[in-house]
Amino acid sequence: MQRLHRAAGFTLIELLVVIAILGLLIASFAPDIFGSRLRARIAADQQNLRWHYQQFTLYEQKYKKLPSKTGHKFVLAPWVEGVVQRTEQNMDRYWTPETNDPRKDELKALDPETIWRSFDELSSEDTNYAGPGATVVRQLRLGNGKLPLMADDNEFGPAWEDWTINVLLGDGNVKELTILDLQEYGFDADAEGANFDVGPESAHPLLQQLER
Secondary structure, eight states, X not given: OHHHHHHHSXXXXXXXXXXXXXXXXXXXXXXXXXXXXXXXXXXXXXXXXXXXXXXXHHHHHHHSSOOOOOHHHHHHHHHHTTOSOOOHXXXXXXXXXXXXXXXXXXXXXXXXXXXXXXXXXXXXXXXXXXXXXXXXXXXXXXXXXXXEEEEEOXXXXXXXXXOOEEEEEETSOEEEEOHHHHHTTTXXXXXXXOOOOOSTTOSSTXXXXXXX
């Protein structure tokens, strides 16, 4: 019986070998797993931006024009002016998917019917998206793919770990700016406190047309 017990078990060396093999497998596959997860979140953000385009389409149908506000107030106008149904799920859509944001958590503790009732109570912290600046608002028409409607705002750091910035264009398409696109405008991801600005001070001409 004693010999059978030893044969059925693992020695310390065998366990260490198994642990080492598992470690190598994890090290090999982890980048792919985490990379795939990031891509899924970025794709979800692009889908979220397309949802916002639908809300602006409904806004235009109701008011026969697009919002006259700029920046975050433009982004939140469909909610404030009653186009978007005031639910927690729709409130979530004003942040990038799976973001951890103190302001978002604060608002989720409230009844969605009670928040964002007027433009005066809004701040750029109420959304992770930048809207068009004044010059763009005057020209903006749905269907115009040359002007930006919204984008990840990078207000408190990069929206995505690989520096991607999603931009919703006026025709409903989403343009994905990658780190290679940003590097064309002098971006150095290795610089201390690196972040690519979205707004009038941005080095990218498309992002210059937006504001938080």
